[in-house]
Each structure stands twice: as structure tokens, then as C-alpha cells.
Amino acid sequence: MTKLIYMDNSATTPVKQEVLDEMLPYFNIKYGNPSSIYSLGSTSKVAVETSREKIATTINANAKDIFFTAGGSEADNWALKGVAFANRKKGNHIITSKIEHHGILHTCEYLEKQGFKVTYIDVDEYGIVDLNQLKKSITDETILISIMFANNEIGTIQPIKEIGRIAKEKGVYFHTDAVQAIGHIKIDVDELNIDMLSMAAHKFYGPKGIGALYIRPGVKIDPLISGGGQERNRRAGTENVPGIVGMGKAIELAYENLDEHNNKLIELRDRLIKKVFESIDYVRLNGHPTNRLPGNINICFEFIEGESLLLSLDMEGIAGSSGSACTSGTLDPSHVLLAIGLPHEIAHGSLRLSLGDFNTKDEVDYVVEKLVEIVARLRSMSPLYEKVKEVK
Amino acid sequence: MTKLIYMDNSATTPVKQEVLDEMLPYFNIKYGNPSSIYSLGSTSKVAVETSREKIATTINANAKDIFFTAGGSEADNWALKGVAFANRKKGNHIITSKIEHHGILHTCEYLEKQGFKVTYIDVDEYGIVDLNQLKKSITDETILISIMFANNEIGTIQPIKEIGRIAKEKGVYFHTDAVQAIGHIKIDVDELNIDMLSMAAHKFYGPKGIGALYIRPGVKIDPLISGGGQERNRRAGTENVPGIVGMGKAIELAYENLDEHNNKLIELRDRLIKKVFESIDYVRLNGHPTNRLPGNINICFEFIEGESLLLSLDMEGIAGSSGSACTSGTLDPSHVLLAIGLPHEIAHGSLRLSLGDFNTKDEVDYVVEKLVEIVARLRSMSPLYEKVKEVK
Amino acid sequence: MYSEKVMEHFKNPRNVGEIENADGIGEVGNPRCGDIMKMYLKIEDEVIVDVKFKTFGCGSAIASSSMATEMIKGKTIEEAMSITNKAVAKALDGLPPVKMHCSVLAEQAIKSALLDYSKKNNVHIDGLEDFDLTEDPHEH
Amino acid sequence: MYSEKVMEHFKNPRNVGEIENADGIGEVGNPRCGDIMKMYLKIEDEVIVDVKFKTFGCGSAIASSSMATEMIKGKTIEEAMSITNKAVAKALDGLPPVKMHCSVLAEQAIKSALLDYSKKNNVHIDGLEDFDLTEDPHEH
């Protein structure tokens, strides 16, 4: 097989060598439990706290307000359920958007079953939440607004600062799922009035199975996982020390040359988009044209279905993803693509290519070349394309 | 410093080299997201399912009934909260024991706040739960019995088969926290009528941050972490692939030479206990003399306090743990030691040494030698010991 | 995820295309659901002498179409009628459970094309009496 | 967790032992809580000419006892009375927050021994009027 061209960095990323190197000693040399009082334990404790500090610095928070979790989904579940149950007496209304990750949406559905009311804010054709609707939805019962920082499918970045301001004015907690944003965008929780923020290391060249929730002091929140006194009694469980160390190193690397990395990514991204538009007809770009994640490309190829596109790309050694129903085992295509107004049949033909630090210009050009061939081939098999040609 | 003598294997274990070797490719070579449909994703998926199969085989379960979690605490929280909230209509009563891990006890306290009733069964002087009291506590409202397989502090193994039988007869779900037992004791979930079972890889030479919950088909349980469709829609979050692979390898290794390993451990354990009893007076063994974890030693040294014992051992390069209040940041000594009837002042002087696969006879002998010196020294400083000598 | 057979048929689908002046044309599926199969039959003396398909859909939909056309080519109408979705899936060395509906679609596409033929030529085909095109293949 | 100073005093505690016919003996703490400190004073002309301690407790309890005895040895009663728990902790380069009560215990042990001396010798010591032995050091 050809060398792999990995363009699914929004799904997950490889662990960078520097990150893995930092982690390694903590598996079998510095393996102590951070809660233990002997030296081997203190070594682990110091490593955990150093990582916490690195993460905190990055988002302009205090180290003691960073709480490690097993990943983005746990952080999302914790923020929502933790705040909901702890503030039930204050109110039972939560506001979120229609394009959140399932980690948020399914948790909201769960909370609805538990008697909470949830408002799902609409987005415009670019995937930006309707701020007027958001403002109007706030009632005396509203305890939490949860709006993602950047969308995982279409890459659109939300007006977080305005949302933070609205939430602050109304005295409502503001949580943001920043799983796709952290490591890729500069974030200052104070400047943006963020009360809680979810992150996951494997989206920025850190390991899988580790993430964190930032919780502003004063936020009333129940633990999701009770037990031992780890994480200041807020999240029980023996710390995943190598994971935590890896997350710290990864976030440090991510912000070291952020602008440089992003400029490169944006250039590659826009090159790919431009070339696709020049060489393939019946395509649409999903998400905001400029206000999007540096590495995110999301394009619909009409008349073909996403899974067969992905399989064909895989045969050429290219890894991407799709919002097609067929790739998720559900009947409907991506809720995000539907929310921005795409018809089902077009949403089925979406392709997300998410670029990362290891992609090159040559790869971009190769991918476009292959896309041209593959799209032509699949369209030649498609009864839908046939009809369009007839009309022409 | 002297070479480290690690006798705190119940707190956590080093990752075995064979385990780490299996994990390594999944960090940066086979790093695909198991949910992705391209080849790199399938490779991860296969790795996850292979590990699941290994774990299932070990406990005589089906692979599809093993659900990965971030560790033992998450598994415990999930079992209890998941069953409680999903079966609330059936009843609101849960039975557990007084010597459970905090992952269970604090979750029970949380559930009590949510309106559930919890009965905490007593244990005898050896730490064995009172089966009569257990039976009598079951009412029409009882939905769940959660009793740990083996205790983390005193090593006592519970009569799980009888508890399983009682639960089955009464039609109540039976969960067991087997975090200390898995990898060390043969467990057959069918033979023992176990409906749910918690495990954590880092207690058997696997990595930290990964565990699992076995859930028997038919058990009604809510997810703790909702979101993506991973783990058959029951536990969301991108899979911790390296962790899962490590857990599978670790459990395989653990059960490969279980009897041999255990015979060695029991020999070392009993040698250490015997030597301590021969050379130090005013000591008591906590836990059951024979029906205990192969590597577990828990001894109270009267008139001295556990933390200073641990610090002194650490100065000699020996890692152990204690049920003293001072090591946990609380005022009371271990709830387990109090539950077996120890007075506070004696419980403060407890030492747990938990042996593992890497300990040797020479280490045991060295530790006893040092213990004799250290206990003598601390007692010479103790106003309590002074009084005893006066009486003598 | 897919068997080698599925991937082989996806890579090199047999009988892709259209038949001009086909004797029977069937189209099943719904673009909303992400799959449409269109099948063209050339029938002479009760024998399917040629068959072509066009499919909008996922890998297994394309592979199922390809396999189904192979299975009925050169067969009598009666033989074609006896081909079930399970047979198509089996011939592909199995399909993932969530993809079984693709083989159902293939079976339906054959039947739908035969129904078209039977209507156009006013012939009766055993077993098509209660063929229900509106049945949702996703339920399978 | 502990400063080097704490560890040093834990490893090599100064003034461990008893004083026969001590002029003042104080015992504070409670074995239930895991710490007892007993302090012996030899006092001549208002000066603490010798001091010894015995402690049952954690590392910081032992280190605090040791440091406290060092701090009052050779000092006048008045000087000894002015030593606070914060001063003991500071002399040890700090104690973890959960361990501050150990330094409180050390301060109390000194005062308790001085109280014993004042009672036995019927002398008044400024500042001991409202010394309350029953105060719980863990509250600090």
C-alpha cells in the first residue's frame, strides 16, 4: 500500500515522539501512585502537578482549577450533569446548540429524562449560533449555557466572547466544549468569561484516554465519579500519570509555535479547497469560509455517498471522515450538516479532511488528484448523477 | 539511595515490559480512531476487540459484555449510579458493606442524597461480611447488592459465591468491586452469579487510566458517560486504545502462571508475617489469616503511628502504605480497620505491605530487619510505649 | 469491517451501467437515506441475458448491487426470483449487521425490475404478488 | 510533601527522652487522633535549662516536637511563652496545610508543661490564664 496520508486529525492524532518520550518513564520506572507518601509517589505527584500547571498557564487559569478526566466525553458529561444536579434548586433549564458533539447532546437528552428542560439553539448556514435566540431563551430558570468552541465536523468557530458576555450578564454558568479548539486556538478563560471548558489530549498529539475540565472557582458542581480524594475530591480514581504527563507536554508543544503551525495549516487547507473547487463540479464547502479551524475542510460532493468515498480514498492510502449516515451506523446523516440546512441526500455526500502538523503540500495535491478520479468514478455509477446529466 | 523495594502493589503496579511493548505501536503508529472506517481505524478496532475478548475469556464472560472505563472508580460509580437511576421505579434500596473502597462508599453517600436508602453490612473481626445480616436486609425495595471481592487494605476475600447465590435467589442484582481481585484470583462470573464486576488494569501490571465493567446481559443500567456510540452505546469517548491493549495483555499474563505466582507470593507473605511476629512484640495481623489476597500483609504496630513508620521505611528505600489518618489527610484512621473492631489508636499504627511479582525473599528479609530497627526507634520516642513498659 | 469479497466487488463492480431499451428497470431506495439502486434487465425467453446497475450508496450497497447482478445474469426469471437478500449477503462472505439492509435493497431492486418487466409485458411472475416496494429495507 | 528541614528533624530528632524529676511535664493530644506529645522541662531561675520530649505521631508531629524543644532550650519562661505554632512551622520551613495542627500541638505541649510547672511551684506565668488544654489542635 501507498504511504498513509492521514487527514483525519479531528478524529484523533498520533502521539508526538517528544510527548511519548516524556510519558515512557511513568509506565514502569516512575510508576508510583501520586497519593502515596513515599518518594516514588511524590515523583508522580510532582509530574501530575507540573502538567496541571502547563495546562492552566495555556488557558490563563490557575492550576488548582484544572481537573483531569478520561477525555472529552467525560468532561462534557461532568460539566452538564454535575452542574445540573448541583443547581437543581436554582433552576432546571439548560441552553445548548443544535450542532454540539454527542457528548453534549446525548447528555442533554439524559437530563431531559431526569426532568430538566433543554433549549437547542439554531445555527445559520455557516454553523454559527443565533445569538438573539440565545439571549431570548434565557429565563430565571436557566442555570447553564453550553456552546462548543469550534465544531468538530465543519470547523466553525463560535462567537465565544459574546456568549461569555451574555452568560455573565445574566449570571448563568457558561460551559464550552473546546475539545476541537484546545491546542489549535488561543484561549483565555478570563477574557472569554468561560466558567467551564472541556478538553481531550488526543486531539492535539497527546494520548487517548486523558482529558480535563477547567472549573472556575465558585462554580457549584457535583462530582461525576466519586471515591478517593484525588483531584481535590472532585474526580476520584488513581491518576493516569503517563497520560497526564503526555497531555501536559502535548499542550506545551501545541502552543509553542501556534501561529506558525496555523499559518501553514490554513495555507494547506485553502489550497485543498481551492483545487477541489477548480477541478470538481457540484461541490459545496460546509462551515464558515474563514472563521473555521485552521485544519478543517468539509465539502459535499453531490450525487455520491460519503462512505464509498471514504473507502475509495482508503484504497489510495488516504484517511478522512464523513457525515454520512453509513459511517455512523444510524439512518440520518450528521445532525450538524442538517442543522446548517443541507438536504439529507447532499449531507450523505460529505467529506471531512482535517489537516494536521504532519501534512504536506504534496499530500494535498495528491489527495485532490485522487479525489477527482474517485468522484468521477462514483458519479459514473450514480443514478442521481445520471439524472443531472440528462437535465444539462 | 538504596534500590527501591516496592511493597505497595495494591496501590498500583509497574507496567510489565511485555505489556508496554504491546502498547507502544498504538501511540504513534497504529493511532487510528477505532470508529473510523479506513484501515488505520480498523487496526485499532481489532486491537480493542482482541483485548475485550482476552478479558472476557478470563472471567468466563462474553466479549460483548465487557465495557471499558477509565479505571476502577469509574466502573464502581457506573455500576451503582447506573443501576440505581435505571431501576428507581423498581426500588430504592441498595446493600453494601462497611469496608468497601471509597469508590463505592462515597457513591452510596451520593445516592443517599438523591433519595436512595443504603444498608451498610457489618463485617467480623477478619473483615468478612455478615451473611445473615445481608440476607435479612433484603427487602422488596432492594435493587442492588454491591460487595467487594477482596479488600484493598486487609486483603480479606469475601464469600462471593454465597452472596451471588443469595442475590440470585432474591432476584437482586449483584455487583462486585473486584479491583483488587482481578489478576490475582480466578473468577468465573457465571459460577459466582456475578451481574457486574469492576476492574482496573493498574492493579495487575497494566497501565493506569484504564479499567472495565462487566455487565451481564439483561441488567438494566444507565450510562454514566453519554455521547458517541462507543462501547455499544454504553460508554462514550474515543477509546484509550493503548490502554485497552495494555489491559488485555496484562490480564493474559496475570492468568498465565497464576498458581505459580500466587504460591510464591503466599510463601513470601507468610514468611514476612512470621518473621515480624517472631521479632517484634505488640503486633497484630489484620484481615483473615488464610483467606486473604496472596500478596497482602496488614499489621498493626502498637504505640507508633503509621505515617512515621512509612517515612522511616521510605528512608530505607521501602515503599508501603498505612491506614493511619495522617496518610489520608482525614482525622479518622481507615474505616476498614475500624469496621473490624480496632481501636483508633491501634488503627493509626497499621502498615500494609502488598507484595507483587517482582519481590524476592531477600527483600522480605531486609524489610523485616529494617522494621525491627524502625519500630524500636519509634517506640523509644513514644509516650504510649513508655507507659506499657512501666506496667510490665 | 467488510469482507475481502465485499471490498473486491466495491473496487471492481461487475455490470455497472445502463441498458438502453431495457426490458425491465427497477429503482429502489431513497436518497434521503443515502442509498438508491437502479437495475436494468434485458430479458429473452424468460432468461435474464443482460443486467446492469447504477447505485448511489455506501460500499456494501455497491458491492451488493454488483453481486446481485452477477447472481441473476443468465438465470431464468424464476431463478432470479428465488434469490434472497441473505443469499446475496452470503455470496459476499457476509455483511456487517448494520449493512444487511443493502442486501435487502439488492433483492428489492431485482424484484422491482422484474415487476416493471411483468407490467410492461403483461406477464405474470410468481412471487411478485405481494412484493411491497414501500417496505423499508432499514428495518431488516 | 515535607520540607528538608522537617525530614531532617524527623530523622534526627533533638532532645528525645525523659527528664527524671522534671520541673514541669505536659502531655497533649489524643491517641484516638493519632498524636500525643509529652514534654519534660527542667527549669532553673526562670530559665529552661533542659527539655526532652516523647511523641507518638506522624512525621511532622515528631519534627515539630524536636524543633519546639530546640526553640525553648536555654530560653526564659517568658521567651518560651512567646513561641507560637506559626513560629515552629516557619522554623521547619513550613508544614503542609493538613499538618499545621502538629505545630499547634507543639505550642500546646510547651504551655502545658509550663502550666504544670506553675502549678507545682505556685508561680504565676503571664499568658497561661486562658490556656485551654481541651482546645482541639485539629481545628487549626
Ligand SMILES: Cc1ncc(COP(=O)(O)O)c(C=O)c1O
Ligand atoms: C477495591 C478497590 N476499588 C476501587 C479502586 C479504585 O480504582 P482506581 O483508582 O483505578 O479508580 C481501588 C484502587 O484504588 C480499589 O482497591
Ligand SMILES: Cc1ncc(COP(=O)(O)O)c(C=O)c1O
Ligand atoms: C467537539 C468534541 N467534543 C467532545 C468529543 C469527545 O472527546 P473524547 O472522544 O475524547 O471523549 C469530541 C471528539 O470526539 C469532539 O470533537
